[in-house]
Amino acid sequence: MSRRLHVALTVVSLFALACSDRVTAPRVVADAPARVTAPTPVDPSVVTPQLIRQLAAARGIVPIQRPRPVRYALVRLGQALLFDRVLSGNRDIACATCHLPAFATGDGRELSIGQGATGLGPDRRHPDGAFIARNAPPLFNLGAMQHLFWDGRVQLRRDGGVRTPAGKQITPAMQRVFEFGPVSALAMFPVTNRSEMRAGSGNELAAIDDDSLPQIWAALMRRIGAIPEYRAMFEAAYPGTPFRAMTFAHASNAIGGFLVDRLTLLDSPWDRFLAGNDRALTQPQLDGAQSFLTLKCSLCHNGATLSDEQFHDVAVAQFGPGEGDGATTRDDFGRMRVTGRADDRYRFRTTPLRNVELTAPYGHDGAISSLRDFVAHYSESDLKLMAFDGSTLDPDLRATLLPNQEAVLAQRDTLLKGVVLTPELIDRLTTYMQALTDNAARDLTRLVPERVPSRLPVDRPTVVVASH
Numbered sequence: 050m051s052r053r054l055h056v057a058l059t060v061v062s063l064f065a066l067a068c069s070d071r072v073t074a075p076r077v078v079a080d081a082p083a084r085v086t087a088p089t090p091v092d093p094s095v096v097t098p099q100l101i102r103q104l105a106a107a108r109g110i111v112p113i114q115r116p117r118p119v120r121y122a123l124v125r126l127g128q129a130l131l132f133d134r135v136l137s138g139n140r141d142i143a144c145a146t147c148h149l150p151a152f153a154t155g156d157g158r159e160l161s162i163g164q165g166a167t168g169l170g171p172d173r174r175h176p177d178g179a180f181i182a183r184n185a186p187p188l189f190n191l192g193a194m195q196h197l198f199w200d201g202r203v204q205l206r207r208d209g210g211v212r213t214p215a216g217k218q219i220t221p222a223m224q225r226v227f228e229f230g231p232v233s234a235l236a237m238f239p240v241t242n243r244s245e246m247r248a249g250s251g252n253e254l255a256a257i258d259d260d261s262l263p264q265i266w267a268a269l270m271r272r273i274g275a276i277p278e279y280r281a282m283f284e285a286a287y288p289g290t291p292f293r294a295m296t297f298a299h300a301s302n303a304i305g306g307f308l309v310d311r312l313t314l315l316d317s318p319w320d321r322f323l324a325g326n327d328r329a330l331t332q333p334q335l336d337g338a339q340s341f342l343t344l345k346c347s348l349c350h351n352g353a354t355l356s357d358e359q360f361h362d363v364a365v366a367q368f369g370p371g372e373g374d375g376a377t378t379r380d381d382f383g384r385m386r387v388t389g390r391a392d393d394r395y396r397f398r399t400t401p402l403r404n405v406e407l408t409a410p411y412g413h414d415g416a417i418s419s420l421r422d423f424v425a426h427y428s429e430s431d432l433k434l435m436a437f438d439g440s441t442l443d444p445d446l447r448a449t450l451l452p453n454q455e456a457v458l459a460q461r462d463t464l465l466k467g468v469v470l471t472p473e474l475i476d477r478l479t480t481y482m483q484a485l486t487d488n489a490a491r492d493l494t495r496l497v498p499e500r501v502p503s504r505l506p507v508d509r510p511t512v513v514v515a516s517h
């Protein structure tokens with residue numbers, strides 16, 4: 050069996066050299082397509098750097114552009130805000146409580162737990178057992194992304210502005226403050242969300258109507274402006290603009306500036322390879338790259354970030370509170386929530402893959418706990434979804450598994466049909482993905498500030514993620 054597969058794979062990779070479009074893409078299955086007679090530019094029995102370069106280029110995989118350095122005063126302000134609980138209604142949670150440096154800027158949980166809870170990372174607990182509907186994604190290289198959030202609801206517009214769920218409540222003047230695209234706008238949203246940060250009661254932000262986003266933002270700026278150190282930091286970050294003329298867009302843009310400056314990490318073996326270093330990848334990593342680049346993976350995970358910035362259903366099981374969709378109101382319809390199109394139901398953004406080895410658990414709800422298991426999931430993903438029993442989940446989530454498997458499968462991307470991967474291939478692909486890790490992402494404790502201007506406590510878990 051495995052020898053026959055090996056032969057099939059070799060043929061498949063030859064085939065892929067000649068044609069890499071979606072329609073004629075090679076299938077990952079074991080039956081060798083005997084009729085294929087594509088020319089061989091390079092001897093494929095030895096996977097060479099040259100071969101990998103050709104394959105990457107054919108899938109539009111190019112280096113991520115290094116952003117210009119961001120002015121220090123803005124980075125410093127963004128850092129303070131990201132770690133400061135003052136942005137939450139009851140001053141009990143910061144952005145970095147869910148995007149923990151010790152967990153590669155995620156929280157190491159399937160579903161995040163918002164305000165009103167205690168503990169960090171996997172130990173976090175809410176007294177009412179409340180969860181956020183989705184997994185907290187890492188914050189790496191987001192300046193290169195055009196769509197943010199799992200459903201892409203904060204996205205780059207053609208005119209360079211940012212489209213968000215807030216519509217016109219984000220004014221043209223605020224748009225002009227956003228220097229880094231979608232990542233500048235993102236922080237406008239967690240602060241307005243009652244479950245994540247604002248809370249249902251107990252503070253002046255909670256008293257404001259859900260639809261009145263500008264009032265929430267203004268109240269936050271009053272709160273921040275009451276701290277003289279922050280006023281000085283804002284005015285240093287935006288020379289020439291007095292604090293009273295600023296809006297929360299200035300705060301959000303500063304967080305974006307911090308993320309772009311400090312979390313654009315482009316020193317993985319793969320990045321060094323793309324930059325021209327033929328020796329950056331080990332032979333097993335080159336072999337893994339060949340699989341990734343010739344199989345269907347790179348039909349979706351492509352471009353500089355290894356995300357096509359499109360939305361697909363890859364048959365990930367759903368559980369937890371959901372986004373209020375479907376008959377049970379516990380479904381999460383994903384991209385359909387943004388576009389309203391039935392085709393987009395259960396579709397989520399193709400995840401960018403830098404540092405993916407460090408960001409378990411995986412998928413929009415963290416359904417799959419190890420990287421190898423996520424790769425293995427693509428093999429007969431229909432059967433995997435049907436067999437998913439939630440036994441690997443947080444005990445509080447196990448009983449919340451949704452019985453929507455048929456509906457999720459009905460929308461599964463047709464590319465996944467018939468995909469079968471051998472254990473050997475799963476290992477090769479996993480090895481490739483480990484070449485996407487920048488060592489600097491392994492220990493990010495350097496990002497945690499000593500103190501924040503509000504003098505509220507700074508979350509400081511000491512665990513550092515190990516490789517999975």
Ligand code: HEC
Binds near residue numbers: 145147184191245
């Ligand atoms: C309660 C936990 C929690 C808090 C607090 C929180 N986040 Fe998140 N963050 C999440 C979750 C969950 C998602 C995914 C939400 C979705 O896709 O709908 C997310 C998504 C993001 C993303 C998008 C990443 C991507 O790849 O698209 C960014 C950026 C981000 N958060 C930054 C922030 C900032 C800045 C703050 C503070 C203003 C913040 N977060 C507060 C949990 C949290």
Ligand code: HEC
Binds near residue numbers: 348349350365411427
């Ligand atoms: C049809 C497009 C498509 C194909 C083909 C595809 N992926 Fe994905 N990938 C996605 C989408 C979309 C997600 C996010 C899915 C979700 O959360 O529901 C994802 C998620 C992932 C994740 C989890 C990342 C994270 O941080 O949560 C990994 C790892 C991954 N893919 C690797 C692969 C590998 C390896 C292959 C080839 C065997 C592959 N993908 C094939 C679209 C695709």
